Amino acid sequence: MAEAEIWLLLDSRGMGGIESHVAEVAAGLTAAGARPRVLFLADHGPHPLKDRLGAAGVPWECLPRAGALPGRLRAGRPAVVHSHGYKANLVGRVAALLAGVRHVASYHAGERPPGRVAWWDRLDRWTAWMGRRIAVSQQIAARIPGGAPVVPNFVALPAEVAPGLEAVGFVGRFSHEKGLDRFVALAAPLPGAALVAFGDGPELAACQAAAGGRVAFRGAVAGMAPHWRELGLLAVTSRAEGLPLAVLEAMAAGVPVAAFALGGIPQVIRHGENGWLAAPDDLEALAGCIRAWLALPPAGRAAMAAAARATIAAEYGRETGVARICAVYYDS
Numbered sequence: 001m002a003e004a005e006i007w008l009l010l011d012s013r014g015m016g017g018i019e020s021h022v023a024e025v026a027a028g029l030t031a032a033g034a035r036p037r038v039l040f041l042a043d044h045g046p047h048p049l050k051d052r053l054g055a056a057g058v059p060w061e062c063l064p065r066a067g068a069l070p071g072r073l074r075a076g077r078p079a080v081v082h083s084h085g086y087k088a089n090l091v092g093r094v095a096a097l098l099a100g101v102r103h104v105a106s107y108h109a110g111e112r113p114p115g116r117v118a119w120w121d122r123l124d125r126w127t128a129w130m131g132r133r134i135a136v137s138q139q140i141a142a143r144i145p146g147g148a149p150v151v152p153n154f155v156a157l158p159a160e161v162a163p164g165l166e167a168v169g170f171v172g173r174f175s176h177e178k179g180l181d182r183f184v185a186l187a188a189p190l191p192g193a194a195l196v197a198f199g200d201g202p203e204l205a206a207c208q209a210a211a212g213g214r215v216a217f218r219g220a221v222a223g224m225a226p227h228w229r230e231l232g233l234l235a236v237t238s239r240a241e242g243l244p245l246a247v248l249e250a251m252a253a254g255v256p257v258a259a260f261a262l263g264g265i266p267q268v269i270r271h272g273e274n275g276w277l278a279a280p281d282d283l284e285a286l287a288g289c290i291r292a293w294l295a296l297p298p299a300g301r302a303a304m305a306a307a308a309r310a311t312i313a314a315e316y317g318r319e320t321g322v323a324r325i326c327a328v329y330y331d332s
Helices: 017-031 048-056 066-076 086-099 115-126 138-142 180-185 204-211 245-252 283-295 298-315 318-330
Strands: 006-010 036-040 060-062 080-084 103-107 132-135 168-171 195-198 215-219 233-236 257-260 276-278
Touching: 006 017, 006 066, 006 086, 017 036, 017 048, 017 080, 017 245, 017 318, 036 066, 048 060, 066 086, 080 086, 080 318, 086 103, 086 115, 103 115, 132 138, 132 318, 168 245, 180 195, 180 204, 204 215, 233 245, 233 283, 245 257, 245 298, 257 283, 276 283
Parallel strands: 006 036, 006 080, 036 060, 080 103, 103 132, 168 195, 168 233, 195 215, 233 257, 257 276
Antiparallel strands: none
16 A cells, blocks of 8 residues: 555535545545545535544544645645546546646546536546546446446445334435435325435425425434444435445444335345335336335344345445545556
């Protein structure tokens, strides 16, 4: 492993999939003997990721402005700068070229962003050829001109397994593409199910009103590790996806997943074996998957939970994921 630091670059105001992934990469690199450092393009104040990195002993810093990155790269001379998200990718790509530092860009988003962000997203993809790149699913790689190596998201396998309670959970940002409104709508075809939503975002108020008390909203949490034990099943109701870390984290904790077959999810979930898949946008089919889980006897639920966990241990563990990323970093 190279002696120089590996810098993980992002622009972030809150905790989400990219932030959780950066924390996983940093932890995995540390365990592999590397020296990661996380750089925020700007300081947006207190942040759960800063707390998580600090607790893990991973150094982090905030740049005074995005334009300061080339000088910081020249001064620090990292072995690699690995950016995450369209803004960090664009800034990191240019800064790395100016500083003569190797750059790798990760592409996480399965959705097509609206408005002005769509133009920045396209620019990020159109300039991907200027450096190395990683996509978290084949579908995302196919949208990048020239393609990209696929390195699926990965997670650490927790020591404890969730006890398999009755609750069905939603975990994610309360935004249109994540489909919280669809999760709330599951209350109608599943009148006896306990529905719990973890997260925050612009659709909270509307979805709370629509839920009419049939969904328990738990708010945003710094990480789901201590909360998976409160759920028996994770429901993914997104309109677009890459490969959600929530899916991998849930399965690693022994919480099976019922999801729309989007992005990289079908590569992880084998319908009826370690979870359930429904056709995208078919909410009734997804409700049927959840009913199938509710109908399982305790032994059946335990077997499904064990199969979900075994899938992550075999294919999506932290050590495997970091090895794949390092192969992109250092492949000459």
